Amino acid sequence: xxxxxxxLVQAQGLSKHYRVGAGFLGSQRRTLQAVxxxxxEIRCGEVLGLVGESGCGKSTLGRLILRLTExxxxxxxxxxxxxxxxxxxxxxxxxxxxxxxxxxxxxxxxPRLTVGGILGEPFRIHGLAQGRAVExxxxxxxxxxxxxxxxxxxxxxxxxxxxxxxxxxxxxxxLRPKLVVADEPxxxxxxxxxxxxxxxxxxxxxxxxxxxxxVAHDLTVVHHLADRIAVMYLGRVVEVAPAEGFDQPPMHPxxxxxxxxxxxxxxxxxxxxxxxxGDVAxxxxxxxxCRFHPRCPEAQEICHRQGxxxxxxxxxxxxxxxxx
Amino acid sequence: MxxxxxxxxxxxxxxxxxxxELRAVDELDxSLQPAEVLGLVGESGCGKSLTALSVxxxxxxxxRVRAGSIFFEGRDxxxxxxxxxxxIRGARVxxxxxxxxxxxxPVFSVGRQxxxxxxxxxxxxxxxxxxxxxxxxxxxxxxxxxxRARAYPHQLSxxxxxxVMIAMALILDPRLVMADEPTxxxxxxxxxxxxxxxxxxxxxxxxxxxxxxxNLAVVAQMASRLAVMYTGRLVExxxxxGLFAEPLHPYAAxxxxxxxxxxxxxxxxxxxxxxxxxPLDALPPGCKFSDRCPxxxxxxxxxxxxxxxxxxxxxxxCFLHHDQARQARRAA
Numbered sequence: 001x002x003x004x005x006x007x008l009v010q011a012q013g014l015s016k017h018y019r020v021g022a023g024f025l026g027s028q029r030r031t032l033q034a035v036x037x038x039x040x041e042i043r044c045g046e047v048l049g050l051v052g053e054s055g056c057g058k059s060t061l062g063r064l065i066l067r068l069t070e071x072x073x074x075x076x077x078x079x080x081x082x083x084x085x086x087x088x089x090x091x092x093x094x095x096x097x098x099x100x101x102x103x104x105x106x107x108x109x110x111p112r113l114t115v116g117g118i119l120g121e122p123f124r125i126h127g128l129a130q131g132r133a134v135e136x137x138x139x140x141x142x143x144x145x146x147x148x149x150x151x152x153x154x155x156x157x158x159x160x161x162x163x164x165x166x167x168x169x170x171x172x173x174x175l176r177p178k179l180v181v182a183d184e185p186x187x188x189x190x191x192x193x194x195x196x197x198x199x200x201x202x203x204x205x206x207x208x209x210x211x212x213x214x215v216a217h218d219l220t221v222v223h224h225l226a227d228r229i230a231v232m233y234l235g236r237v238v239e240v241a242p243a244e245g246f247d248q249p250p251m252h253p254x255x256x257x258x259x260x261x262x263x264x265x266x267x268x269x270x271x272x273x274x275x276x277x278g279d280v281a282x283x284x285x286x287x288x289x290c291r292f293h294p295r296c297p298e299a300q301e302i303c304h305r306q307g308x309x310x311x312x313x314x315x316x317x318x319x320x321x322x323x324x
Numbered sequence: 325m326x327x328x329x330x331x332x333x334x335x336x337x338x339x340x341x342x343x344x345e346l347r348a349v350d351e352l353d354x355s356l357q358p359a360e361v362l363g364l365v366g367e368s369g370c371g372k373s374l375t376a377l378s379v380x381x382x383x384x385x386x387x388r389v390r391a392g393s394i395f396f397e398g399r400d401x402x403x404x405x406x407x408x409x410x411x412i413r414g415a416r417v418x419x420x421x422x423x424x425x426x427x428x429x430p431v432f433s434v435g436r437q438x439x440x441x442x443x444x445x446x447x448x449x450x451x452x453x454x455x456x457x458x459x460x461x462x463x464x465x466x467x468x469x470x471x472r473a474r475a476y477p478h479q480l481s482x483x484x485x486x487x488v489m490i491a492m493a494l495i496l497d498p499r500l501v502m503a504d505e506p507t508x509x510x511x512x513x514x515x516x517x518x519x520x521x522x523x524x525x526x527x528x529x530x531x532x533x534x535x536x537x538x539n540l541a542v543v544a545q546m547a548s549r550l551a552v553m554y555t556g557r558l559v560e561x562x563x564x565x566g567l568f569a570e571p572l573h574p575y576a577a578x579x580x581x582x583x584x585x586x587x588x589x590x591x592x593x594x595x596x597x598x599x600x601x602x603p604l605d606a607l608p609p610g611c612k613f614s615d616r617c618p619x620x621x622x623x624x625x626x627x628x629x630x631x632x633x634x635x636x637x638x639x640x641x642c643f644l645h646h647d648q649a650r651q652a653r654r655a656a
Contacts, residue, residue, distance in 0.1 A: 190367040193600065224584035271519075276516075
């Protein structure tokens with residue numbers, strides 16, 4: 001993939017392998033391949049949805065892109081600059097450009113700070129505002145996410161789950177970043193609150209010209225919000241495609257299974273029988289060849305031997321399968 | 325209609341609160357026919373799980389059942405002496421919980437846990453109980469059940485642990501299974517396997533299922549009827565097809581409308597229900613949904629509407645439909 005002018009982030013051969021502690025009685029040290037050789041482009045102004053099941057490496061990939069986790073191999077280019085080559089000062093400056101929203105707002109907000117303290121911190125750390133100016137910026141942020149300026153004096157526990165997620169989003173936006181990685185931003189919320197927060201994410205994107213990497217396991221959420229969808233399986237990206245028409249074939253057999261596994265919220269349409277048998281293999285011992293082959297209904301002999309490369313099968317549609 | 329399998333009448337389960345009793349389940353009427361799959365839906369704290377726990381006599385203290393009756397196969401569980409209740413609990417009525425890791429005992433093999441259940445309720449020698457356990461594990465799709473029966477819970481995946489839970493819930497051939505968010509903790513491809521398994525086992529055994537979930541899509545695919553709860557009350561009860569086609573209560577309509585999968589267009593604003601569920605000690609007067617309801621009018625803030633039947637098998641707690649209810653009564 002060649003970075004273009006509209007590329008905001010480019011991940012190249014990005015890997016994160018963890019050495020897992022020796023087992024009982026000196027069994028061998030093993031390597032857990034959380035993310036393995038991922039190439040991924042995030043374009044300016046888009047919402048890129050990143051889906052996959054637990055343990056597929058989607059959250060780790062998000063953290064690698066923000067350099068909250070150091071990669072084992074590969075690099076991340078942010079606006080063409082290699083993030084790995086930056087010194088502390090440069091990295092701090094870059095961090096203003098990229099922020100994260102976590103899944104659980106209760107555990108990601110400091111319970112001993114008021115909301116004003118939490119939202120004011122970024123300004124103080126980066127020396128961008130002081131005193132009254134901080135208060136004014138905090139009030140603006142609270143209004144932008146649908147809370148009231150007088151909420152600044154309260155503590156996180158005094159808010160509902162949906163309101164806490166609004167605070168988490170406000171904190172991410174404080175420094176006017178270009179990129180926001182939202183890691184399961186609505187999965188801890190009740191259905192009615194989920195819709196409110198999804199609307200807020202759409203609104204803020206418009207208002208601040210944000211680019212999102214939206215990490216989520218719920219395909220209906222991703223399909224609604226994203227412009228493009230990337231699907232991960234066992235540490236690898238297996239498909240990247242426009243969200244519009246994502247449910248149209250051709251697609252990767254795993255993406256298809258993921259799509260058809262979700263129960264349909266319409267009793268007149270029947271969910272297909274389960275497409276996949278068995279469980280995801282362990283990232284400690286990923287299968288050889290295509291990592292999906294043990295569960296794939298279409299697997300052939302070649303899939304056992306050779307891992308398919310992620311290649312363009314239609315304009316703007318990448319897929320890693322021998323048969324697409 | 326035959327005698328209902330489960331017939332809950334006027335159930336009140338309450339917790340002591342500062343300003344008096346807080347009713348987490350309030351005057352609930354709900355019944356389930358033999359072999360029926362009934363979905364009980366609502367958001368966190370609406371009282372759906374507590375309803376199931378109340379049926380088993382397991383409401384967490386200091387919460388307790390304060391009023392009502394729970395008829396199961398014609399006997400009121402609330403007046404039954406403890407030994408008889410124990411005969412029913414686990415054997416005639418069983419439960420599947422959301423998180424199998426916390427509901428299985430980590431220090432015993434899963435086979436032993438299934439076998440003990442058999443031994444406790446049926447007078448069988450240990451070897452026979454074990455054989456029954458292995459057979460049941462096979463029926464719920466545990467691969468190599470004889471070997472896997474010796475595994476401990478932590479050695480199994482989430483999906484396999486949930487299969488073990490289902491084996492435990494079904495091995496005594498109950499008439500009613502209450503499944504509380506049985507697939508919420510699972511990945512979507514595993515969820516599809518477990519839902520398929522539950523559907524097949526239900527059809528084979530004719531067991532009644534009370535399926536408790538926040539996920540309306542799961543209900544759409546699994547249940548024939550559903551009941552929607554809000555702040556401890558039933559607000560609408562209807563056949564699944566009817567409710568999805570035309571929800572009557574504004575809360576049920578709001579819940580359906582805000583599902584992204586039902587949005588008319590991708591990337592557009594979703595309809596929302598304004599505000600949040602009020603805490604039990606700060607419920608609005610009148611209809612408990614009136615402060616969030618887009619269609620509320622003066623009367624809604626003064627008195628709480630009754631749950632009225634507007635069509636056969638269809639009940640709704642909303643003044644907007646009271647005229648319809650009167651007409652239905654007159655026609656009958």
